[in-house]
């Protein structure tokens with residue numbers, strides 16, 4: 001598929017109304033039919049948009065039921081009154097992280113926060129189209145709201161993959177425009193798409209045509225020697241004109257040559273002001289910020305300037321931080337975490353996973369950072385990193401690990 005580079009100029013009225021850019025669907029559709037369930041747009045064939053709405057009842061921390069759709073977030077409004085109220089409302093998200101935010105991790109994080117938006121690892125569109133969908137897309141009903149992140153740059157394939165994911169029950173489909181993966185060199189997806197905003201817009205338009213759930217994008221502020229001013233603006237204007245519901249911005253560049261993915265999360269300097277400036281220019285669009293945010297206090301400060309905050313490594317490495325999310329951002333009454341209840345839930349979950357031929361370590365590895373700073377945390381980590389890996393390890397190892405931690409109020413306060 002060829003994409004001719006072309007200057008983008010968008011009508012601000014279209015942008016404000018979130019209309020798909022005219023012509024996107026035509027361009028995509030001319031590539032042909034992509035799956036058995038199709039609808040026709042002019043001479044085009046795109047996956048038929050699902051109409052069913054998704055309402056999910058969340059099983060919140062420690063078994064409390066809350067109705068996601070009913071709890072519109074009026075109790076806490078992180079946005080100043082000057083800000084426009086937006087239909088997409090996710091003030092707090094846990095970032096997509098390959099190898100980390102798998103379904104077991106998300107289930108665990110959900111026990112700590114009923115309301116945070118949880119992202120999957122990136123899944124390549126081709127894998128969904130040709131691979132084992134159940135393995136790639138299955139998730140637990142408790143995970144909602146959960147967003148699937150897709151990797152790819154072929155609008156037709158992304159649209160088809162998005163449609164399949166929607167049928168699996170995902171609440172949002174996100175496009176990865178920030179990952180400096182190995183395959184970036186071949187230009188197939190990720191951060192290199194920052195250089196071709198028109199392709200990103202085409203992808204979003206196709207995905208929007210295929211699904212009813214929100215379609216969002218996660219990007220960088222630029223790559224390589226791009227000027228983050230026009231580079232980010234072009235991507236943002238393109239995706240919103242194509243109908244995107246939100247843009248999450250990792251507030252640093254990616255350097256495609258010479259840095260590993262890990263270095264690309266650390267070396268290029270953070271530029272939060274660039275993301276704030278984007279939000280100031282697009283007040284009626286959801287702009288979320290990501291990168292280097294360590295605490296809920298920092299997150300709350302960012303929310304003065306943008307609509308959402310996404311934590312990656314801090315949420316994974318010290319998951320206890322998630323226990324404060326509902327009270328800080330969603331108006332839930334502050335409550336101490338009931339770790340015994342949490343471990344009941346996780347032990348039960350792990351037992352069911354093991355009974356289905358899984359291993360305890362698949363679950364336990366995500367819980368290793370939980371008691372950071374508590375007396376006994378070292379022993380806790382040791383048990384989860386060694387004993388939980390042994391063949392035949394059962395959920396009782398989780399209890400043994402918990403028993404190693406001194407949870408007395410005095411130790412928590414120390």
Ligand SMILES: Cc1cc2nc3c(=O)[nH]c(=O)nc-3n(C[C@H](O)[C@H](O)[C@H](O)COP(=O)(O)O)c2cc1C
Nearest residue numbers: 095096097098121122176250291292293311312313
């Ligand atoms: C292990 C790991 C895997 C990651 N995988 C993805 C991914 O699949 N998709 C993505 O958009 N970003 C990915 N990222 C980047 C994070 O989503 C996030 O943008 C980055 O870590 C910066 O946020 P932080 O400073 O809060 O961690 C990954 C990060 C880590 C640490």
